[in-house]
Amino acid sequence: MTNASLPESPITPFKTVSLAQRGRAGMEFLGSLQNYVAGTVRQRARADFNADPEGAALAQNWAQRNEPWPERIAKAKAVAERSITYRYDRLMQRYVAEEVYTKGIPATEARRAEAEAFYALPIKPIGGSLELDASIPIPKYHSETEWHLMPGGWDGYDLYGITMGSGVGPLVFVRGGFAAVEAGDDLRRQRPDVVKQFPKKSYGRIYEPGCGGFGTLAAVYQVFPDAELIGSDLSQHLLRQGHMAAERMGIKVAFKQRDARDTKEPTSSVDGVIMYALQHEMPIDVNIDTLKEALRILKPGGDLVMSDPPPFAAVHPLQAVVLDWDTEHRGEPFFTVTREVEWADVMKDLGFVNVEAYTLGAQGYPYVVRGSKPV
Numbered sequence: 001m002t003n004a005s006l007p008e009s010p011i012t013p014f015k016t017v018s019l020a021q022r023g024r025a026g027m028e029f030l031g032s033l034q035n036y037v038a039g040t041v042r043q044r045a046r047a048d049f050n051a052d053p054e055g056a057a058l059a060q061n062w063a064q065r066n067e068p069w070p071e072r073i074a075k076a077k078a079v080a081e082r083s084i085t086y087r088y089d090r091l092m093q094r095y096v097a098e099e100v101y102t103k104g105i106p107a108t109e110a111r112r113a114e115a116e117a118f119y120a121l122p123i124k125p126i127g128g129s130l131e132l133d134a135s136i137p138i139p140k141y142h143s144e145t146e147w148h149l150m151p152g153g154w155d156g157y158d159l160y161g162i163t164m165g166s167g168v169g170p171l172v173f174v175r176g177g178f179a180a181v182e183a184g185d186d187l188r189r190q191r192p193d194v195v196k197q198f199p200k201k202s203y204g205r206i207y208e209p210g211c212g213g214f215g216t217l218a219a220v221y222q223v224f225p226d227a228e229l230i231g232s233d234l235s236q237h238l239l240r241q242g243h244m245a246a247e248r249m250g251i252k253v254a255f256k257q258r259d260a261r262d263t264k265e266p267t268s269s270v271d272g273v274i275m276y277a278l279q280h281e282m283p284i285d286v287n288i289d290t291l292k293e294a295l296r297i298l299k300p301g302g303d304l305v306m307s308d309p310p311p312f313a314a315v316h317p318l319q320a321v322v323l324d325w326d327t328e329h330r331g332e333p334f335f336t337v338t339r340e341v342e343w344a345d346v347m348k349d350l351g352f353v354n355v356e357a358y359t360l361g362a363q364g365y366p367y368v369v370r371g372s373k374p375v
């Protein structure tokens, strides 16, 4: 395993088109606010939770209680909501989640001419590919959800690549403190840390279903620079962004529009599959079919590494309430149902071997489940 640093591209979307100053300043404020609330204010909310006799009792046997998850979460939520500090934390979380787009979209629009000129710049092909297929059915859960409160969802605005790449990503998300990501944690470091959970020193072909753009595949390249990279997703917008970013950075990737349940790859054809932040955006049945498909395309002895927010059982009850909150309040319809499941058990039932689940971070995130196809 090597650690290649990402080659600096002379032109990347992040450096070439910066958002209007007022929007950037607004987003920096939102990033700081979210970081403060999740880092400092939430510690007080947690102290309130633990000082509440019912909260302390819940925390003591949280994972072992013989109660269905909806009941456990309802009890923990009632304790959390007795704390004014917790309520303030949630108010600010919702405010930031909405405001990033209220500020980000106009700040992007102000740069439309530059953005369009940037997209029109010729790219020297380096051998990657982009295969879009309009005949792939897009499930309703995907097209009808405004993920993270993004107006119109993943494909809802033609310049979201700029809004996210020049604004929300580097000015807000980078400071952590949203969903399962702890304040101060940086996704750009967490991704390679997760990729390093692949158990072998080198891999031939690595496949990422639900790759979105080039975020996780870039981390795969950092850790395994010699691997052949294939990424697929349903979103044409994200795939186009990913392809452009990879080509401009000189990294060869085959991007394909595919449903994660039906990759159309030959059976036993890839050495590794990575699923990063995909599970919580899919219903349970789609997740199960995606795992079956991953098992099918893996070569015997090949490895799957999956990272998503932790199951409720692996975190403090207040953190479980925080994760559950995203379902109703931050455009994440499957956050709760997918946190109720122990995915390591599902993987064993499906036929994966050497299955392990563990956490890399202090509050249960990043959470990793990995396993292999039997030889």
Ligand SMILES: C[S@@+](CC[C@H](N)C(=O)[O-])C[C@H]1O[C@@H](n2cnc3c(N)ncnc32)[C@H](O)[C@@H]1O
Pocket (backbone or CB within 6 Å): 142, 154, 209, 210, 211, 212, 213, 215, 216, 232, 233, 234, 235, 238, 258, 259, 260, 261, 275, 276, 277, 278, 281, 282, 286
């Ligand atoms: C939170 S994003 C994560 C993207 C990427 N894995 C990353 O690390 O940045 C979730 C992605 O899952 C994709 N997705 C959801 N359901 C899918 C499905 N059935 N097949 C393929 N992709 C899907 C979405 O389009 C979105 O790009």
